[in-house]
Amino acid sequence: MALPSLLLVVAALAGGVRPPLARNLTLAVVLPEHNLSYAWAWPRVGPAVALAVEALGRALPVDLRFVSSELDGACSEYLAPLRAVDLKLYHDPDLLLGPGCVYPAASVARFASHWRLPLLTAGAVASGFAAKNEHYRTLVRTGPSAPKLGEFVVTLHGHFNWTARAALLYLDARTDDRPHYFTIEGVFEALQDSNLSVQHQVYAREPGGPEQATHFIRSNGRIVYICGPLEMLHEILLQAQRENLTNGDYVFFYLDVFGESLHAGPTRSTGRPWQDNRTWEQAQALREAFQTVLVITYREPPNPEYQEFQNRLLIRAREDFGVELAPSLMNLIAGCFYDGILLYAEVLNETIQEGGTREDGLRIVEKMQGRRYHGVTGLVVMDKNNDRETDFVLWAMGDLDSGDFQPAAHYSGAEKQIWWTGRPIPWVKGVPPLDNPPCAFDLDDPSCDKTPLSTLAIVALGTGITFIMFGVSSFLIFRKLMLEKELASMLWRIRWEELQFGNSERYHKGAGSRLTLSLRGSSYGSLMTAHGKYQIFANTGHFKGNVVAIKHVNKKRIELTRQVLFELKHDILENDSINLDWMFRYSLINDLVKGMAFLHNSIIASHGSLKSSNCVVDSRFVLKITDYGLASFRYC
Incomplete structure (x- = not known):
């Protein structure tokens, strides 16, 4: 690629002799060289750096040294600190630019802190860099960062009175720089610091992943934050639509900070993230489900200076780097590098006027804290940790007929305030969902009916109990009636005249009944008998041909009571x-x-x-x- 010959000198660090010290400002850059998927890739940022050097002009001549932190197409945590050490050894820079990736930035920032060398970046979004302790005390972030996204989310929760809980879903392949993890990290920490119950889960890109995601959502929160590719969001929403989670009881915030889902693509139009190369039924389901989705992006600076800067950036990228860049929010990062360089130059000039030198790195960094500066990206406001305040946009489906997403609100990081555009958010039920509905999550509450019954179920249960009681009562009544009938029938009763007394009484004269006791082979003992052959039991008679025993009861009158x-x-x-x-x-x-x-x-x-x-x-x-x-x- 062709670089501006007068403004850019590429360092060859494979060896050589250290050049003599010069009066020019030495600016060293450690960024990825080819991978344009990074918003801080050198072909994207290089034109902005060149424009910044031109803006400084003769007042502050600059020597620019660039080295690549890219290895096999990705940011290298191993290569970046080695290149930074070489830059320090051979060129002794006054300012380091980059890295933008988190892990390389952490390594290089530790060295820069040790060297007391200002390290300026518009990347390194991780929350861990917010605490400028001894490891990152010279790190200055002039671009967006995850903690600022968290501040915006906390403000949103305060506006909608969501004070109890939230659920976070994100993609984390644990390869490259884990951009989705570090983006949503700011939301997680900010909500936790606000005493909310926050649960998070890594999205599984495998069969059953959408089902696992909706199960996690159903169990942990009604306010859901999703960070990952647009395809991941589509998969979750289709499953949520099947499980009726898009009925208005849930809201899904899609963290798409560069707004890529809102850009036109091969299968979708601008502002229609629900469009995809799917069947007609799935497309309609997605369109309906996206009514519950709110998209969060960085805010593109509205000032005319930024539009002019972006036009010049695209031209320089094509002419000097041979790449065609499109207007997008990724160009905001290049603008933040541009403003950072000019902010450093302003603070350096003040330091020198106060009797300091370029080597007073800690002093220069401290003077940048709380600084307010009007740059091409608008008002640059640095906080006490040397992190830039960031503006965001909240997008909603503003036109239900077309399905177009439009800005619903703007957030000013400097003022910590949300400005609503006047376009109402199309809540499915007309109002924002509750983040902690009664008995939805706190099942230990004794006032919650853990097994609520519908009206139909209550009626059916009551009818069933009535039938059972009627059946039992009928059975008991029937049983009682049958008993009374048996008691009243007196089938056991016979008349004395029906008894016959035959030969047995003549032969034995009332001696009793006789039974033969010839038990051949019996092992039982003999019984006392009368007449040697018969045993006497009781007085007997005949009733309808049957021998019956007769017992005399010494009562004059018998009453057959109940x-x-x-x-x-x-x-x-x-x-x-x-x-x-x-x-x-x-x-x-x-x-x-x-x-x-x-x-x-x-x-x-x-x-x-x-x-x-x-x-x-x-x-x-x-x-x-x-x-x-x-x-x-x-x-x-």
Whole structure:
């Protein structure tokens, strides 16, 4: 590339003899040489430096030394400090320009602080440089920085009364200079310092990444800040649209400081960041979702001096560096370098007039603190940390019919104030969303209903309970009616005339019933018998051909009260009022086993119809087996 022969001398640092000291101001530059994706790349900044040197003219002749901090197309944390050391060793500069990338700037700034050499840059946006301790005490940032972005965001939160929480999503590949991480870092620290609950997450560019992002958003905040490529924003918004997160309960701030999403591209028009090479359905979904998006960018200086400077910058870049630059916010960085050089020259002139020298680096840097200066980028205001106050623009979809984004507000860093343009922000619900709605995040609050039911669910639940109660009541009423019917039926009652007394009474004259006790092979002992062959049990008779036992009750009158009727229906095992412990149950089971063993060893051999109704309990609570025998009679 061709450089201005009278203004620029490229340092060849591979060796050689140190040149003799000159009276001219020596300005050394450490910036990337070729990669135009950096706003501080030398082809972008070089024309501005040349214009600044020309502006100084003969009053302050300048010798310019440039070295590249670029390695394999990217900023090199390893190469930049080595080149800075060579510049110091061979050229002893009065002022260092750059680097713009964070990690190289940190390394070079430490050396500059040790050398007490002013280091001026319009990059190095990281929040860590805000504290000008012993490591960065000579660093001067004349361009935008992340802490200033954080100040703007805090002002926004104060305006909308968002005082509780926020969620941050950003892309961080941990390669190159991590621009998205260092940009959103200022927002994170500023909101945390304002006592907000701030959660952050790295966006995963992999299958499932959008789902993870929306899950994080739903769990952590309604005010969401996103920093990354435009494609990343599209992926998140499409998923948010599918999950109904674009219904107005959330707002998405897209940190696009250079406004690249608002520029025309191969698939989108100017001011329409929602346009993309997608299907018609996805394009419409994105357009609808972008109504919940607010874009934050740097503010382009509105003064005519900047427009003239930008025109000259583009011409010099084409003529001297052979590159075609387009009007964009990236040119703001070149303007900040330009203003920084002239600001340094002004302070240096004051220092010399006060009896100082160029070597008084710390004194020069201190005099730049709090300085106000009108440059090509407008009013340059340096704070007490030698960081420039930065202006921002808040963009919103100002025209819902066309979907065009327009400025909704301007932020003045010098005045710490937001100026609204008069175009209302098109909130989906007509008002800004709440950052901490009741019971959305604080689920431990006892006043929150953790399982809220809809009106339909409440009606359905009430109807179901009513039906259940009706069913249970009906069953209980039916059961009671059946019980009363059974008690009133008295099917158990027989008349005395229906009993027949036959031969058994004549043969034995009331001696009792007789059962054959011939138990062949029985292992059980013999029983006491009457007449040597029969055992006496009770008085018997016949009822409808069945032998029945008859018990005489010594009562003149029997009243069948309700209690007596219930006692006649007593069932030991099925009666809930009688609590049977397991020892008693085992006793009954043991009786059952003995009875069955008795039958199996007898001529009867088997029961044939054993069931619970054939097991009865006598007055001594001994289980007896009934309804056995007569197999041929039963099954013929």
